[in-house]
Amino acid sequence: MGYLLLAGAIAAEVAATxxxxxxxxxxxxxxxxxxxxxxxxxxxxxAQTLKTVSMGTAYAIWAGVGTAVIAGIGILLMGEGMTATKAAGIALIIVGVVVLNLGGAH
Known part of the structure; x- marks a missing residue:
């Protein structure tokens, strides 16, 4: 349930941005x-997500996925350019979120 709430938090943040x-x-x-x-x-x-998902993991996913999605929206819908540097940055965000999740919650 925590990750479903987190997905809603990300969607709301992307809509707001x-x-x-x-x-x-x-x-x-x-x-x-x-x-x-x-x-x-x-x-x-x-805040509800933090009841069941560790803070570091939840925040990393919320911020990282939100940032990557907003960058994609900028590129696909708002005419922002895609450069190799921008693509590498988005990839690093995604890799960082994956690595934090592989580290597990303690």
């Missing part, structure tokens, strides 16, 4: 509200 792009510096009401609500939901779900 994407909405922030459209808020134009919080000058547009609807995207600004989606941003605030998305982060509120994300942190609430992350």
């Amino acid at each position: 994407t909405a922030m792009k459209y808020s134009e510096g919080f000058s547009r009401l609807l995207p600004s509200l989606v941003t605030a609500l998305g982060y509120l939901v994300s942190f609430a779900l992350l």
Whole structure:
């Protein structure tokens, strides 16, 4: 159940960050509200996740997967360029999350 909550926290964080792009510096009401609500939901779900998943593992997955997904959205939907350096950075994030998970929770 913890990892399902974590997936929801990641989805909410990705939605909030994407909405922030459209808020134009919080000058547009609807995207600004989606941003605030998305982060509120994300942190609430992350807090629930921490009841069953170790803090280091949960945060690494939340931050790492969220960052990689946002980078992908930027590339695929917002016209941001893909460079070898950017691809390597995304790969390193994913590898870092995998290595932390292989280390196990204690």
